[in-house]
Amino acid sequence: MSQWHPPAYAGPVTGRPTLNQRRRDATRLEIAHTAAALFAERGVEATTAEEIALASGISLRTFYRYFSVKEDAVAPLLAAGGRRWVDQFAASATDLPVREALRRSAVASLTPADDSAAEAMQWTRSLLRDPRLDGTWQRVHADSEERLRVVLAERCPNGTDPLEIRLAAAAATTAIRVALEEWAGSDAPATGPGSPQDLGARCMDELTAGLRLWAA
Amino acid sequence: MSQWHPPAYAGPVTGRPTLNQRRRDATRLEIAHTAAALFAERGVEATTAEEIALASGISLRTFYRYFSVKEDAVAPLLAAGGRRWVDQFAASATDLPVREALRRSAVASLTPADDSAAEAMQWTRSLLRDPRLDGTWQRVHADSEERLRVVLAERCPNGTDPLEIRLAAAAATTAIRVALEEWAGSDAPATGPGSPQDLGARCMDELTAGLRLWAA
């Protein structure tokens, strides 16, 4: 029952993951899609772990080998965007100011690149509306926050205040989370004004400027 | 099983809560203390709901009438600080800049006023170290964030961008959360450098200044 502790980030991957590993990841994703469909259709509460397992063509026992908690079955989908964000940021030019690199990668990762990304976005919306997934959602962001913190630390000169690094990562993650939650609660489309990338950009700018509202 | 949805904030309390209500709240707190002691002693995992119930002198069934999830039994303790924070902010002079009012109430609510407050702080630390309480901890902050958002909205002129208000509340809550987590992870005492109020003040200042690190 010990919840989803994401694998510790061990730096850029060396060599290609083993075949078995990739098969496992594929199964993982397949279960995630099955679970998302069921959750979106009848809600998390009314969906049993056994149903997800059977619909995925595996046994209940095996399901719990992939996800230690029923709700976490959709975590790979909810976490995908955040991973893209941090990865893109990590790969961005180091001569760019941090705020600019963060902003660009955020907007990019919030913009649906293809149809499947757009579909994932819609799924995110319906999943976010189910309060039983609150925990999973928060854990996903805790993961993003930690990953971003590590990347950010690498980018900073040694001796930078750890508190400062952590806060910067937390604040950026919060901006993205607020943007996504605001969008999920609205009925705005996935592009244009009110879209995640629009709200995300505004939130990031607001933070960079030092929260104008606080000066009021 | 539907997790802890805190009662919606219905403005300043009119009249005194009924006798029964106060009795209920007292029981609630008593259970919370019992649970905290057990959780801190042997961990959340190794503590059953029934043990908490019996140690509190109630039946298992009644326990679940007070808390819909075992972990939430300590929520009242974890949430107390946040409530004080928001309440103090709500009561602060309106001619003070928001950032200053936020900062002062934060520092005040993070400073142990008496012995029992200091004790609660130590409990918070041990509870925060149990990963099984992550969910509860996050929900507590989601609650703080929402309460703060409401209070903040009342303080703002009508027509203020709701996104801006929400982000401001979220950012402030994040600052407090980071400060507390950093403290809980360290071995710093509850007062002086490295204490929650010290870290909290630094985080708030950092946010107000617009996250210097982002400019790097």
Add this chain to the structure above:
DNA sequence: GCCCAAGTGGCACAACGTGCCAATAAGTCT
């Protein structure tokens, strides 16, 4: 072929959380 490791399924089981109903306690009215 054999061997070893990883993955899978089945089964039993403690714990979780809820619905339901009877018993009790608290508050109200005459």
Add this chain to the structure above:
DNA sequence: AGACTTATTGGCACGTTGTGCCACTTGGGC
């Protein structure tokens, strides 16, 4: 005070969750 209504409690049954254990299969390397 007694009768009546309402909230709170406890007990019980039940479906679901998540885990430990072991036997079985799969696949890759020798």
